[in-house]
Amino acid sequence: MKKKALLILALTFVTTQSFKYDYAKRKKFTIVWQPSHQTDTGKDFSEAETCGAIVDAAIAFKMHPREPSLKSKEYKVWSLGRKDVHHADSGSNTMIAHTSAIVDGKLSGYAYELQQSNKKHPEVFIAVHNNGGTKRNAIWGYIHYRDKHENENRELAARLIKAVSAVTTLENRGVLLDSTTGRNDYRCKTTGKLGFYSLDENVNSAPDTGKDFSEAETCGAIVDAAIAFKMHPREPSLKSKEYKVWSLGRKDVHHADSGSNTMIAHTSAIVDGKLSGYAYELQQSNKKHPEVFIAVHNNGGTKRNAIWGYIHYRDKHENENRELAARLIKAVSAVTTLENRGVLLDSTTGRNDYRCKTTGKLGFYSLDENVNSAPYRVLLEIGDNAVSRELIISSEGRKKIGEALKMELAAWLKEKVQ
Numbered sequence: 001m002k003k004k005a006l007l008i009l010a011l012t013f014v015t016t017q018s019f020k021y022d023y024a025k026r027k028k029f030t031i032v033w034q035p036s037h038q039t040d041t042g043k044d045f046s047e048a049e050t051c052g053a054i055v056d057a058a059i060a061f062k063m064h065p066r067e068p069s070l071k072s073k074e075y076k077v078w079s080l081g082r083k084d085v086h087h088a089d090s091g092s093n094t095m096i097a098h099t100s101a102i103v104d105g106k107l108s109g110y111a112y113e114l115q116q117s118n119k120k121h122p123e124v125f126i127a128v129h130n131n132g133g134t135k136r137n138a139i140w141g142y143i144h145y146r147d148k149h150e151n152e153n154r155e156l157a158a159r160l161i162k163a164v165s166a167v168t169t170l171e172n173r174g175v176l177l178d179s180t181t182g183r184n185d186y187r188c189k190t191t192g193k194l195g196f197y198s199l200d201e202n203v204n205s206a207p208d209t210g211k212d213f214s215e216a217e218t219c220g221a222i223v224d225a226a227i228a229f230k231m232h233p234r235e236p237s238l239k240s241k242e243y244k245v246w247s248l249g250r251k252d253v254h255h256a257d258s259g260s261n262t263m264i265a266h267t268s269a270i271v272d273g274k275l276s277g278y279a280y281e282l283q284q285s286n287k288k289h290p291e292v293f294i295a296v297h298n299n300g301g302t303k304r305n306a307i308w309g310y311i312h313y314r315d316k317h318e319n320e321n322r323e324l325a326a327r328l329i330k331a332v333s334a335v336t337t338l339e340n341r342g343v344l345l346d347s348t349t350g351r352n353d354y355r356c357k358t359t360g361k362l363g364f365y366s367l368d369e370n371v372n373s374a375p376y377r378v379l380l381e382i383g384d385n386a387v388s389r390e391l392i393i394s395s396e397g398r399k400k401i402g403e404a405l406k407m408e409l410a411a412w413l414k415e416k417v418q
Helices: 047-060 109-119 150-166 215-228 277-287 318-335 395-417
Strands: 005-011 029-035 072-076 124-128 138-143 171-177 240-245 292-299 306-311 339-345 376-384
Touching (some): 029 047, 029 109, 047 072, 047 124, 150 171, 215 240, 215 292, 215 395, 240 277, 306 318, 318 339, 318 376, 318 395
Parallel strands (some): 029 072, 029 124, 138 171, 292 376, 306 339
Antiparallel strands (some): 306 376
């Protein structure tokens, strides 16, 4: 290894938020309701009118003082009657021509509604429709296939339809995956499966915890603290050049401020001729020819006040990367309340659809040796955005974490060059 070690502290923003959020520490959260805008599903029946009225009743309802308090902002997104969109009052949620298609330069009613919803940064999105041709007096719930929040969405949908069934004569028909309907031709870009446009994670950003928690801000501050920290004269000297690679705020890349490190659509995909934020960051990192690459993230939905290390599966430097990651998370755990959850292979997460070309295994784009030229590459998940919130949003906590990373990295590098 060169005596002058080159360090890249690589920061990327990844959406790891969960529906199981720390509501106790929030003042309000946001719910978006999307009633059907279809007026063409029956000669003497307006689905739009029916579903609109149900949503209005839900929003207007005031909870009894003895019931759980719902501290929220609620919005209804509806294209009904609009002239600046196509299929404003009709169309199927499972048909390209009625959803993602641009007609005469206009968005569809569904696309308009999702655009309006995403602007609100909701944690919860509920679409309300009526069925037809089933010959059943019933209620069904649908969730998106292979969504990272699939289990929580299933629980929410199950509870909602059970509650409605309990106060009506509607039979509870359970919760189904949108991929099972086999309707029309709209497909999720991530899975390639048929699905509901409104539930597709590539279209609908809910749940979005960015309003009350910014992973980018938190991790950016940790990285800045690490870079700024000056070693004590008695500590191992870190002779290095350090850089932060960050796409945040850029307009010339897609998913500059959002997206998953494990999803093709957010990493390796080219959209409208643009690289992704992750691809831009790795491009900038590779230009520096670093020996060490450290990605800093926060976890979410784990219910653990902890820190995790990740390394790339079957990397030729796997043992050294494991040692580096283990030492870094041990150092942070030692100066905080974060539990040391050890070092895991990126192939074990089973998230989304990005695969390493070499192994064919699911993995983290930022750690893939076919993308990242640094020999030593680790990804740290520092804290949970709900459970560890107090620590990771505090200036003192961020500084303490950044300095611990820098000191342990210096010690590891000193041993490497001896």
